[in-house]
Amino acid sequence: MRDVAIASFAQTKYVRNQVELTEVDMIIPVIGDAISRSGIPKSEIGFYCHGSSDYMAGQSFAFVGAVDALGAFPPIAESHVEMDGAWALYEAWVKIQCGEVDSALVFGFGRASMGKLRETMNLQLDPYTLGPLGIDSISLAALQARALIDAGKTSERQMAEIAIRNRRVAKDNPNAQVTGDFEVEKLLAEPTIVSPLRKHDCPPISDGISAVVLAAGNHIGRGESKPVFIRGIDHRLDSHQLGGRDLTRSPSTKLAGERAGVHDGPVEFAELHAPFSHQEVILREALGLGDEVVINPSGGALAANPMMTAGLTRIGEAATHIAAGKAGRGVAHATSGPCLQQNLICVLEGE
Amino acid sequence: MPERCAVIGVGQTHHTAKRIDVSQAGLLREAALRALEDAGCQWSDIDAVVIGKAPDMFEGVMMPELFLAEALGCVGKPMFRVHTAGSVGGTTAIVASQLVKSGVHGRVLTVAYEKQSESNAMWALSIKIPFRQAIVAGAGGYFAPLIRGYMQRSKAPEDVGIRVALKDRQNALKNPYAHLKFPDIDFDQVANSPMLWDPIRYLETCPSSDGACALVIADEKHAAKAPKQPAWIQATAMRSEPTQFAGRDTVNPQASRDAADELWKKAEITNPREEIDCCEIYVPFSWFEPMWMESLRFAEEGSGWKMTYEGATALDGDLPVNMSGGVLSSNPIGASGMLRFAEAANQVRGEAGEHQVPGAKRALGHAYGGGSQFFSMWVVAQDPL
Amino acid sequence: MSDKEPVKSIITPTRTEYTYTPGPSAQRSLRALARGKLVGEICPSCNQVYYPPSGACARCGVATRDEVEVADKGTVTTYAIVRVPSENIDLELPYCTAHILLDGADIPFFGLIQECEWDAVRIGMRVEAVWKPESEWGLNAENIRYFRPTGEPDVPFEQFKEHL
Numbered sequence A: 001m002r003d004v005a006i007a008s009f010a011q012t013k014y015v016r017n018q019v020e021l022t023e024v025d026m027i028i029p030v031i032g033d034a035i036s037r038s039g040i041p042k043s044e045i046g047f048y049c050h051g052s053s054d055y056m057a058g059q060s061f062a063f064v065g066a067v068d069a070l071g072a073f074p075p076i077a078e079s080h081v082e083m084d085g086a087w088a089l090y091e092a093w094v095k096i097q098c099g100e101v102d103s104a105l106v107f108g109f110g111r112a113s114m115g116k117l118r119e120t121m122n123l124q125l126d127p128y129t130l131g132p133l134g135i136d137s138i139s140l141a142a143l144q145a146r147a148l149i150d151a152g153k154t155s156e157r158q159m160a161e162i163a164i165r166n167r168r169v170a171k172d173n174p175n176a177q178v179t180g181d182f183e184v185e186k187l188l189a190e191p192t193i194v195s196p197l198r199k200h201d202c203p204p205i206s207d208g209i210s211a212v213v214l215a216a217g218n219h220i221g222r223g224e225s226k227p228v229f230i231r232g233i234d235h236r237l238d239s240h241q242l243g244g245r246d247l248t249r250s251p252s253t254k255l256a257g258e259r260a261g262v263h264d265g266p267v268e269f270a271e272l273h274a275p276f277s278h279q280e281v282i283l284r285e286a287l288g289l290g291d292e293v294v295i296n297p298s299g300g301a302l303a304a305n306p307m308m309t310a311g312l313t314r315i316g317e318a319a320t321h322i323a324a325g326k327a328g329r330g331v332a333h334a335t336s337g338p339c340l341q342q343n344l345i346c347v348l349e350g351e
Numbered sequence B: 001m002p003e004r005c006a007v008i009g010v011g012q013t014h015h016t017a018k019r020i021d022v023s024q025a026g027l028l029r030e031a032a033l034r035a036l037e038d039a040g041c042q043w044s045d046i047d048a049v050v051i052g053k054a055p056d057m058f059e060g061v062m063m064p065e066l067f068l069a070e071a072l073g074c075v076g077k078p079m080f081r082v083h084t085a086g087s088v089g090g091t092t093a094i095v096a097s098q099l100v101k102s103g104v105h106g107r108v109l110t111v112a113y114e115k116q117s118e119s120n121a122m123w124a125l126s127i128k129i130p131f132r133q134a135i136v137a138g139a140g141g142y143f144a145p146l147i148r149g150y151m152q153r154s155k156a157p158e159d160v161g162i163r164v165a166l167k168d169r170q171n172a173l174k175n176p177y178a179h180l181k182f183p184d185i186d187f188d189q190v191a192n193s194p195m196l197w198d199p200i201r202y203l204e205t206c207p208s209s210d211g212a213c214a215l216v217i218a219d220e221k222h223a224a225k226a227p228k229q230p231a232w233i234q235a236t237a238m239r240s241e242p243t244q245f246a247g248r249d250t251v252n253p254q255a256s257r258d259a260a261d262e263l264w265k266k267a268e269i270t271n272p273r274e275e276i277d278c279c280e281i282y283v284p285f286s287w288f289e290p291m292w293m294e295s296l297r298f299a300e301e302g303s304g305w306k307m308t309y310e311g312a313t314a315l316d317g318d319l320p321v322n323m324s325g326g327v328l329s330s331n332p333i334g335a336s337g338m339l340r341f342a343e344a345a346n347q348v349r350g351e352a353g354e355h356q357v358p359g360a361k362r363a364l365g366h367a368y369g370g371g372s373q374f375f376s377m378w379v380v381a382q383d384p385l
Numbered sequence C: 001m002s003d004k005e006p007v008k009s010i011i012t013p014t015r016t017e018y019t020y021t022p023g024p025s026a027q028r029s030l031r032a033l034a035r036g037k038l039v040g041e042i043c044p045s046c047n048q049v050y051y052p053p054s055g056a057c058a059r060c061g062v063a064t065r066d067e068v069e070v071a072d073k074g075t076v077t078t079y080a081i082v083r084v085p086s087e088n089i090d091l092e093l094p095y096c097t098a099h100i101l102l103d104g105a106d107i108p109f110f111g112l113i114q115e116c117e118w119d120a121v122r123i124g125m126r127v128e129a130v131w132k133p134e135s136e137w138g139l140n141a142e143n144i145r146y147f148r149p150t151g152e153p154d155v156p157f158e159q160f161k162e163h164l
C-alpha cells in the first residue's frame, strides 16, 4: 500500500442552526482553507469526493449543488457518497492506492437543522418492518443504552461522567457547540428524554462542514502542518435488524479495528464517533482501549455532531492532535446507521 | 503496482414499471444472485459490496443500503454507497473496480438499482423549494432545450431522433430483460407519437423502471478461475462540472470531452471509431446518441447524426450503439448506468445473446447524470491491456 | 388466516418538514425583485454576471459579491414547448420554457414565453418581461409573469452560441 497522509483539515464552527448561509456559502471557505493549508495548488488536486444526504436537505440530488463550490472548471474527477464524509475519505484513499492520483480533497456536510432530525432518521430504518413502528433515533439509542446497563457494562452515572468529560475537554475546541463544566449529581437529577437517556447523553443537533486533503507521493509534506499518515483503514457493518444482534457489542468495530491494525502499535488516544454517551463504552470495548487511552481530545460527537461529517471530523481532529505533537499514534472512528450499525476505523501516526 | 481487474459475472433483473412481486431486497438479490452464478461464486467469496442508486426519495428510504445489508450478505463486510445522480450506475462500477485495482479486495460485488414504485418519483423530483420558480418540467423539460441547441448547431435533419428511437426499440426486441417492447415498431409510430417536450416525442423518451443490475469484479488471480471469458477493464474515467456557469457548453460539455480523452488515452486508443467494436451509452432521449457520438470523438463536431443516418450505429453497423435497446427501453435510474457498463462487458464476453455483436473484442460503457455534468466511462475488452 | 389473501404490500405515509434558507445573495436579489429590479452578481475572478445570483460563481468556486442590475429584456438562446403535465407546475398546456440571456447577464435563465404562437418561438428571438401589477409584487420570482416578444430583429446564433 502507498503511504497516504492527511495534509490538512478545516472545518466550520458547529452551530445549532445556520440560517444565514447556503451550503455553497458554507463550503467555499472551508475547502479553500483546507486546500491552502495543504500546500497543494488547487489545480493539482487529483480527485474530489464528498459525503452528504438528500434527506438532510429535503431535496433529491441535493449533493449536486455542492459541486458549485468546487470551482469545477476545467472539469474535475469527482464522486459522491450518500454516507458520512469519512467514507468519502475512504473512497479517495482507494483512488490514491490505485496510483491514479496523488492528492484528493474530501469533505462532508449536513444541516440537520433544516428538518426534524429524530423523524428524519426514522426513514433510515427497514421500510417494511422497523420504519412503520415510528421509532425515532433517540428511542433506538435508548434501547441500546438500556441493554448495556442491564448487562452491567455501564450505568447512568458512568454515562453522565462520559458526557461531562467530553464537554469539559471541548472547552479547548473553538469549533465545538456544547461545552462547559457540569456536575454529575445535577445531571442525574434531570428528567430522562427517553429512559435511560437524559439530555446530556444525547448529541446536539449541529450544522457544519469539514474537509480533509489527502496527499501521497511528492505531495506529502508541502503543507503548513506535519503530515499525519494513514497506517490502516477499514470499515465493516453489522445487521440492521436490532433483534438480530447483541446491542451491547459492536463486532463490526472490532473487526474493522483488527483489519486496520489498531494494536499494531501503541494507541495513545482515540477520536470515537459516539453520538450517545453509552456508545463510547461499546466502542472502547470493541477496540480494546484501556484506561490509559485518551478518548476524544476534541470533545467528540457529544460536543458537536454534524450529520454526514461528524465521522470525517473525528479523523481530521485526530490528525490535528498528532500534527500538533500532542500524540504520536491514535485511532479515529466513524459510525453510521442505527445503534452503531456501520463503523470505520482509521489508524493515524505522525512521522 | 495496480492490479488488473475484470468483470467475471453479470446479472440483471427484468425491468418493468412496477416490480410489486419483490421487495427492494428481493430485487437486488435477483440481480446479485444472477451475477454470482455467472461468476461461479458464492456469497462467501465476496470481500465487499458497493451499492449505487439515485435519490433516496425515489424509494422513500434514507441510505437504504443499511437495511439491505443482510440481504446482500454484507454483515461483517465492508459496504459502500455511491450517489452521483444518473451517472451513478457507472460510477458505482468504477468505485467497485478500484477496490480491486488498488489491491484492497480480490472479489467485489456491486449492485445498482431503482425501485421507484415504492415511493413517488414525481413527488421526489418536484419538491417545491420556496423562492424558486418551478417551471422546468422534469428531465424532459430540462434536456429538450439542449437538444434544440444541438439541432441548431449541427443542422441535423429533424428525423434523426426518430431513427435513433426506432433502432433502439428494435434492438430491445432482442433483449429478454428490456422494459419497453413494441413488436411492430416502425418509423411512423415514433414520428406520430405525441410531442411531450417539443422537440422530444413520447417514443423518443426513456421510461421509468424498477430494476437492478449487478457485477462481480475480480483481480487477475480470481479472474483466471472464472468459468467464463472475463471482460478486462482496460480503462475508466470520471469527470464532473457544475450545473450552470457563465460560458458553459451544455450541449457538448467539456467534462464529457475531457473524460473521453482521458479514457482513450488510458486505453491506448488513438482512433476510437476503429478500435472500439460497440458501445452502450446513456441515451435517455434519442437525440443524445448523435450528441454523445461527437462528444466521445467517434464523429466530428456537427456530424454525429450522420452515423445514425448512415446506419453505422445499428446492430449490423460498423459501430453498433445500444445493442440492448439502451436507456430508451429500460430505465431503472440508479441502475441505468451500470446496465450500460454491464452490457459492454457482456458483449466482449460473448454473453450478449440475441443482441451480440459478432466478434466484439473491445467495448465502451458510458453513463452521464445531473444536468449533463457527471460522466463515467469504461473500456472493457477480451484481453487485459 | 389461511383463507385470507397474503399481505403483498403496505402503505406507510411519512411526513417531514424542512426549513429552507435562501442565503444572503438570493435574499438581496429577492428584495430587489420586490422593487421591480433584476439584480445579479459579478464573479470577482472571471467578471461574469450571474442572474439570478446563487452566491457563487460555479466556474471559479468563489463567492460573488458586487451587485449589478441587469435588464428585464433578453434573447432566447434555446427553448422547449412543454405538452405534458408535471406535478409541481401549475401552467396551462402547452407552454414554452426558454433559456433567456438577459441583457447584461452572462448566463441564461429559465423563463416562460407567452403572447406568441408556439411555432413562432425561435432561437435568437428578443423578449421582454411582463410584470405583475406592482401592488402584487412580493419576495419571489413570480413577480415576472412571463416574457413576450419585443419585435426587435433576431440576434444571430453566433453571438450567443456559448450561452445556451
Ligand SMILES: [Zn+2]
Residues within 6 Å of the ligand: C043, C044, C045, C046, C047, C048, C057, C058, C059, C060, C061
Ligand atoms: Zn467566475
